Amino acid sequence: MPIRLGPAGIPLSCKGRTIVEGMDDIISLGLETMEVQTVRMIAPQHFEQYWQAGVLANKTEFEMNIHGPYYSELLGDRVERGRSLTKIESTLQAAKTINARHITLHAGHYGDMGRGRAANEQLANVFAGIVDRVHEIWHDDEDIYPVFPWLKDGTPSKIGIETSGRQELWGSLEEVLEVVNHVEGTVPVLNIAHIHSRGHGSMRTSEDYGEMFDLVRETIGTKEFYCHFSGVEHRTGNAMHYTQIKKSDLNFEPLAEFIVEEGGWLDITLISDSPLLEHDAMYMLQNIEKARHKQLERKAREDRRRSLAAQTGRSTEEIKARELEIANARTQAATEEMKKKAAAQKAEADAKAKKDDSAKETKQKAKPKPKATKAKKKEEKDDTDVFDFDEEDEDLF
Helix, strand or coil: CCEEEEECCCCCCCCCCCHHHHHHHHHHCCCCEEEEECCCCCCHHHHHHHHHHHHHHHHHCCEEEEECCCCCCCCCCHHHHHHHHHHHHHHHHHHHHHCEEEEEECCCECHHHCCCHHHHHHHHHHHHHHHHHHHHHHCCCHHHCCCCCHHHHCCCCEEEEECCCCCCECCCHHHHHHHHHHCCCEEEEEEHHHHHHHCCCCCCCHHHHHHHHHHHHHHHCCCEEEEEECEEEEECCEEEEEECHHHCCCCCHHHHHHHHHCCCCCEEEEEECCCCCHHHHHHHHHHHHHHHHHHHHHHHHHHHHHHHHHHHCCCHHHHHHHHHHHHHHHHHHHHHHHHHHHHHHHHHHHHHHHHHHHHHHHHHHHCCCCCCCHHHHHHHHHHHHHCCCCHHHCCCC
C-alpha cells in the first residue's frame, strides 16, 4: 500500500522560499512529495530553480507534481480556450523541467456549453491534445538528455483532471471519470474537499470513501490515485474556501481508517491543500499511523482470543463476550469511583466554605464600634451653636 504525503507548495516553516529548500524541509519532516504551484503564470527566471528541483527529485526519488492555472476556460470560445492553453503550455514546460509525475489542470466554467455530452466531448478533445503536447515536449530533443536525464528513461507526466467544488464549474466526479475513461494519459485528481462540498457534505464515513474509490476503479480500472485533501467551508453545494482540517466538518479519520483497513490495493498520493500546508500533511500522516496502531491492536486481540479458544475449548465469541463484560465492569467501577471522588471533593469544598463564612461572621461581631472623630465632634458642636440663641436677641427684628 504505497502512500505518499506532502504539501501544495513550499512549506510555511521553510526559511528559504525556493522549491529546492522546500523539498529539503519536506524530506526532513518525513514526507515524500509536493505539488509545485503555478496557478497563475510562470516567470522565465523560475526555470533555473525548477531544473535544480528536478535534479534533486531524480537523485532522491522524491515525487514531484505540479498544478496548472486555476483560471482556465477550456469550454469557452476559441479566444478564451487559446488563452488558457497558452498558460497551460508554460506549466507543461515546467513539468518536464522538474520531472513531475502529475500535472493538475482545471476545465473552468460550463459557459454557454452547459452540462452534458457536448461539453464532455469537447474537453476530451482538448485534453487529448494536451497529452500529445506533453509527449512532444518530453521527447523533443535527444541532445538535452544529459541535462534532463529523467526524460530518457522516465515516462511523460500524466495529465490530472481535477474535480471542482462549485456547481457552475465543470468537474463533478462522474464528469471527470467519463473524460478520463476516453483519454489515455489522463488521470482523475480527486479533490476530496471539492467532492465533499459539491455533495453537500457527502464524505463522512469510511464507507463513503470505499464507494468513491470503488467507483473510480470500476470506471477507469486504476489502482493509482492522486488526491487533494483539506478542511473546507461549504454552502448549498459550493466550496467557499479551504480551512485547516480540524475546523471543518470534513474529517480525515474516516479516510485514514479506509486506507489502513480496506485500501491495501491503493497506490495513493495525498496532497495537503490546507492553509496549514505541511502541518496538516503531518496531521494526516499521524492519523494514518494511529489507524495502523489500532489495526495491530485489534489483530493482536484476535490472535490472543484464538489462542485462548484453542487452550480452553471455548469459542472466540464466548471469549470476546467475556472480555466485554470485564471491560464494562471496569468502566462501571471507574465511573463509580469518579462519582465518589467528586462527591468527596464537593463535601470538602462545602465544609471549607461554611467554615470560612462562620469565621467571617465571628470576626464581624467582635469588631469594636468606631469612635467619633474630632471633626465629627466639632461639626456636632457647630450644629448646636447654630440653634443656640441668646434671650437678649429676642427683639432683633
